[in-house]
Amino acid sequence: MKTIIDDIRARFSVEWEHEQRADLAQIGVAPGTVVPLLTWMKLHTPFVQLNHLSVVDWLEDGEFQLTYLLTDPHGHRSLMVCTRIPREEATMESVHELWPQAVTYEQEINEMFGIHFPGSPRQGVPFILEGWDDLPPMRRDFDTVAYMHAHHPSRPGREHVDPRVYVGKVFGERGYLHDDD
Amino acid sequence: MEKRKLPVLPVAAPPEGSRPHAPLGEGCFLGEEELPKAPALKEALATIKNWFRAQSLWVMAYGTGCGAIELRPLTTARFDMERFGMAMRPTPRQSNVLIVSGYLATKSLKRVIRAYEQMPSPKWIVGLGSCTINGGMYWDSYNTINRLDLYLPVDVYIAGCMPRPEALIEGFKYLMERVKKGEANGWHHYLENLDWYKANQKKLITDWNLPDYNW
Amino acid sequence: MPLLPKILWSLVGVLGALAYGLAIGGIIRKVMARIQGRIGPPVWQPYLDLGKNLSLRTATHHGVMSFIAPIFRAGGGIGLYLLIPVVVGVPALENFSFSGDLLMAMYFMFFGSLGMALGAAEAGHPHSPIGISRGLSQMTAYELPFALAVVALVAQTGSFSIHEIVAAQQGGWLHWNLIQNPLAAVAAFLAFLGMNMYAPFNIVGAPQEIPVGPPTEFNSQFLSLLMVGRATFAVAKMVLYMDLFLGGATSLPEAFVKTFLIYFWSVFVGAVFPRFRTEQAIRFFLGWPTVAGVAGVLLVMLNR
Numbered sequence: 001m002k003t004i005i006d007d008i009r010a011r012f013s014v015e016w017e018h019e020q021r022a023d024l025a026q027i028g029v030a031p032g033t034v035v036p037l038l039t040w041m042k043l044h045t046p047f048v049q050l051n052h053l054s055v056v057d058w059l060e061d062g063e064f065q066l067t068y069l070l071t072d073p074h075g076h077r078s079l080m081v082c083t084r085i086p087r088e089e090a091t092m093e094s095v096h097e098l099w100p101q102a103v104t105y106e107q108e109i110n111e112m113f114g115i116h117f118p119g120s121p122r123q124g125v126p127f128i129l130e131g132w133d134d135l136p137p138m139r140r141d142f143d144t145v146a147y148m149h150a151h152h153p154s155r156p157g158r159e160h161v162d163p164r165v166y167v168g169k170v171f172g173e174r175g176y177l178h179d180d181d
Numbered sequence: 182m183e184k185r186k187l188p189v190l191p192v193a194a195p196p197e198g199s200r201p202h203a204p205l206g207e208g209c210f211l212g213e214e215e216l217p218k219a220p221a222l223k224e225a226l227a228t229i230k231n232w233f234r235a236q237s238l239w240v241m242a243y244g245t246g247c248g249a250i251e252l253r254p255l256t257t258a259r260f261d262m263e264r265f266g267m268a269m270r271p272t273p274r275q276s277n278v279l280i281v282s283g284y285l286a287t288k289s290l291k292r293v294i295r296a297y298e299q300m301p302s303p304k305w306i307v308g309l310g311s312c313t314i315n316g317g318m319y320w321d322s323y324n325t326i327n328r329l330d331l332y333l334p335v336d337v338y339i340a341g342c343m344p345r346p347e348a349l350i351e352g353f354k355y356l357m358e359r360v361k362k363g364e365a366n367g368w369h370h371y372l373e374n375l376d377w378y379k380a381n382q383k384k385l386i387t388d389w390n391l392p393d394y395n396w
Numbered sequence: 397m398p399l400l401p402k403i404l405w406s407l408v409g410v411l412g413a414l415a416y417g418l419a420i421g422g423i424i425r426k427v428m429a430r431i432q433g434r435i436g437p438p439v440w441q442p443y444l445d446l447g448k449n450l451s452l453r454t455a456t457h458h459g460v461m462s463f464i465a466p467i468f469r470a471g472g473g474i475g476l477y478l479l480i481p482v483v484v485g486v487p488a489l490e491n492f493s494f495s496g497d498l499l500m501a502m503y504f505m506f507f508g509s510l511g512m513a514l515g516a517a518e519a520g521h522p523h524s525p526i527g528i529s530r531g532l533s534q535m536t537a538y539e540l541p542f543a544l545a546v547v548a549l550v551a552q553t554g555s556f557s558i559h560e561i562v563a564a565q566q567g568g569w570l571h572w573n574l575i576q577n578p579l580a581a582v583a584a585f586l587a588f589l590g591m592n593m594y595a596p597f598n599i600v601g602a603p604q605e606i607p608v609g610p611p612t613e614f615n616s617q618f619l620s621l622l623m624v625g626r627a628t629f630a631v632a633k634m635v636l637y638m639d640l641f642l643g644g645a646t647s648l649p650e651a652f653v654k655t656f657l658i659y660f661w662s663v664f665v666g667a668v669f670p671r672f673r674t675e676q677a678i679r680f681f682l683g684w685p686t687v688a689g690v691a692g693v694l695l696v697m698l699n700r
Contacts, residue, residue: 128288129288129324130287130288130291130386130388131386131387131388132387133387134323137323137324142323144321144322144323145321147323148320148321148322148323148327151323151385152316152325152326152327152328152385153327153328153331154315154316154320154327154328155314155315155316155327155328157315158315158316158320229451230447230451231451233444233447233448233450233451234448234451234452236444236448237441237444237445237447237448242607257434258432258433258434261429261434261435261436263425263429263434263435263436263437264429264434264435264436264437264438265437266437266438266441266444266445270607270608271607271608271612272521272523272607272608272612272613274456274612274613274614274615275608275611275614275615275619277448277452301452301453301454301455301456301615301616302452302453302455303452303453396455396456396457
């Protein structure tokens with residue numbers, strides 16, 4: 001794992017790295033580096049398989065983090081390539097030419113987070129939602145409760161227990177339940 | 182040790198301008214629906230028909246949510262719903278009971294409406310799990326409905342999250358009893374109040390591309 | 397026997413066949429349930445299902461042919477039953493066996509399925525044509541060994557009349573065609589498995605796959621007509637096999653016992669076998685059953 005990261009360091013600028021397990025490591029790169037890095041990895045390293053493409057919404061930082069999970073199918077190792085893009089007008093280069101299955105991930109991310117991948121087919125085509133006309137629902141600034149109240153009438157009489165208040169009142173400062181309680 | 186009373190907080194009021202909550206019972210099917218009066222002979226015939234219907238409930242094999250996992254054991258040796266004459270039918274044309282099993286996404290609601298309207302009358306809906314009653318644990322989700330009875334007439338609710346197969350059998354037996362007595366007439370309520378139901382459905386489903394009634 | 401009483405007796409016979417066929421359906425469901433370790437539905441469940449389907453309302457319209465299809469299906473079953481003598485020697489239960497010969501009966505076996513194919517295709521559900529194409533190809537395949545077995549029997553007896561085939565087998569069980577021409581019997585009884593569409597040849601309906609196949613779009617009264625057709629067709633097939641291979645019957649109890657055994661041959665095979673795909677089923681029927689049929693014909697030719 002160390003050697004592959006050293007190889008990457010020699011060719012690309014890596015912002016940070018973190019070796020989580022012997023078979024799993026993460027590296028952070030700038031958004032512009034992602035596609036050259038992935039192309040190089042697919043062509044010259046055993047990490048040829050795109051397992052997953054996921055998004056984390058860092059609302060407070062005003063950024064989205066995209067994580068490309070690459071796997072070496074014979075060595076049973078995985079490398080996560082992370083990058084952060086600004087939240088406003090979020091756009092990212094598409095990798096669908098390297099891995100055709102990326103089209104589906106990019107379509108879903110486009111629908112759920114509103115990140116645009118220019119050139120990727122099926123952008124804007126509904127993936128799970130039908131007739132959605134609000135903020136992309138997985139963004140953290142999308143208020144699900146308000147949306148629920150606006151669209152899905154509840155049955156009156158439902159009582160709601162706020163977990164934070166409930167835990168504080170019942171379990172006290174300790175934070176756990178004792179036999180004497 | 183005395184039983185502690187749990188602190189219960191009211192739900193926050195819905196934001197301004199949002200759709201007001203429909204009060205319980207306004208327009209919904211609450212389990213009571215009078216069929217139009219028929220001649221005595223027809224009434225007697227209906228009694229016989231109901232007797233047949235109650236003992237041969239065919240269930241639409243369509244699971245909308247996680248509750249469908251509790252339906253599978255019903256066909257196995259342990260619970261065996263076939264002893265009550267119930268069978269799974271894979272096509273709405275031959276089904277009499279539609280089970281909305283658990284949470285219902287707005288996207289599934291479209292398919293459920295379509296399947297329900299294609300079933301031959303009389304037909305019944307069983308709402309399975311608390312999700313169909315008040316949203317259950319998915320009450321604040323953006324894509325699951327909270328009250329099934331706003332969109333379709335529910336004849337029997339089976340509460341729980343999830344109800345065990347025994348509870349399901351109990352619910353089905355209750356449904357059979359009501360069918361035998363001719364009390365479960367949600368399908369008639371649906372036809373009589375079609376405008377109300379359609380308005381509710383169309384309010385929720387923004388890209389309405391179904392026909393007005395799926396024959 | 398005069399015509400009018402004959403018609404009346406035949407009607408009684410058809411109703412009896414329907415009742416028997418439905419009861420057998422119930423027994424099968426019970427047997428299957430017991431094999432799977434379940435309690436199972438009551439034996440009279442098919443009657444309840446029939447009554448239930450009759451008391452539903454339908455509002456579908458797919459076209460004229462799909463309305464006629466269940467009638468074709470039921471007509472195929474009832475017509476086949478009417479052509480076969482149930483109990484030889486009792487005029488009331490011989491039906492119209494002199495009106496048509498064995499070829500006519502074989503045509504009637506195709507008749508219902510062909511009508512069903514036209515109607516189900518018009519209903520428009522994609523599962524229906526899939527089931528139909530599978531059913532017709534499987535039917536064509538099992539028809540070959542069955543036809544060969546019939547040819548063997550006809551050559552042996554020298555007549556196409558079912559009545560004479562039965563008459564030629566009288567005088568003890570050693571005279572039955574099952575013993576006289578075992579190869580033809582093997583061919584026909586293997587074809588019977590395909591005819592009844594239990595596993596391993598139940599790809600037509602294919603539960604869990606193309607759910608119910610041809611009758612997907614048929615509901616309420618149409619479905620009850622299909623149930624009627626299925627029940628009478630099953631009884632007619634059993635009676636035909638009894639007449640061809642087990643020496644017919646001289647009394648009703650004998651007929652019950654023999655038909656029951658014939659039918660449950662396919663049920664017990666079905667209870668323990670997985671399912672063939674269509675091409676596997678065709679390969680099976682064109683393999684050993686056909687070889688047995690050809691050998692049965694040759695046996696007759698050599699014995700002459």
